[in-house]
């Protein structure tokens with residue numbers, strides 16, 4: 001690692017101020033950033049730790065019926081605290097990585113990182129969530145811009161995520177056993193006015209909505225409705241699976257998710 005300074009703000013306002021320093025970068029659970037620093041793939045001069053900001057932690061219901069999760073809330077806290085309100089989302093958090101990762105990693109860090117195989121991006125996009133930062137609110141449909149790329153601007157901090165709660169949802173994750181990340185996973189959310197389907201792990205463009213499946217499932221919510229569909233796009237091909245295999249898995253995971261809900 002290179003040398004760097006560490007700032008430990010205790011409020012969002014102080015974190016924003018610390019982030020204005022040259023080459024400052026936020027750190028939350030460090031589950032992604034620390035290995036990145038160790039590999040010398042990043043060299044910030046100031047790390048702004050968000051872990052001491054209490055106003056960024058916890059789960060609550062908003063007046064408009066959305067589930068609000070602080071950006072600094074760990075995966076294990078989401079798994080425990082969201083279960084009564086949004087079990088489909090709690091189940092996503094409960095299956096991220098292993099206990100050590102879940103006890104340190106945060107929803108804000110995961111959404112800021114936008115790993116093309118991460119779980120929360122699928123849950124956020126599939127739920128039609130809103131990503132709240134220190135300066136604005138961004139609809140999930142406008143937030144995920146590609147692999148490791150988001151609408152966040154320099155110095156912007158994810159402070160909260162607001163989730164509309166569907167009638168039913170399910171996250172079907174085909175685990176890559178070495179990393180615990182999904183090889184491919186699909187989040188299906190059934191709302192009163194339609195169905196949303198978000199796919200992670202499959203595309204070189206990162207998480208995406210499978211709109212063809214959404215239309216079919218909104219008309220007929222059954223696994224048979226997606227049986228003849230094939231996900232198109234620039235699929236990832238690597239030593240774990242070819243592009244064709246991943247496209248196939250998208251269909252299989254979607255059918256399983258729908259069957260689990262039905």
Ligand SMILES: Cc1cc2nc3c(=O)[nH]c(=O)nc-3n(C[C@H](O)[C@H](O)[C@H](O)COP(=O)(O)OP(=O)(O)OC[C@H]3O[C@@H](n4cnc5c(N)ncnc54)[C@H](O)[C@@H]3O)c2cc1C
Pocket residue numbers: 025026027028029030031032033034050071072095096097098101104105106107108109110112113115117118119120156157158159179180181182
């Ligand atoms: C062994 C292992 C298995 C894993 N398995 C999975 C899995 O199955 N599914 C999955 O989804 N993930 C998995 N992960 C990743 C894990 O979920 C991380 O917690 C997550 O990717 C990053 O969260 P973090 O809080 O640790 O962020 P950090 O590592 O602290 O930061 C990640 C990035 O986000 C930025 N950042 C952090 N917080 C914020 C914020 N609030 N606002 C703006 N920018 C911010 C940082 O500057 C950095 O660029 C795994 C990780 C490991 C090590």
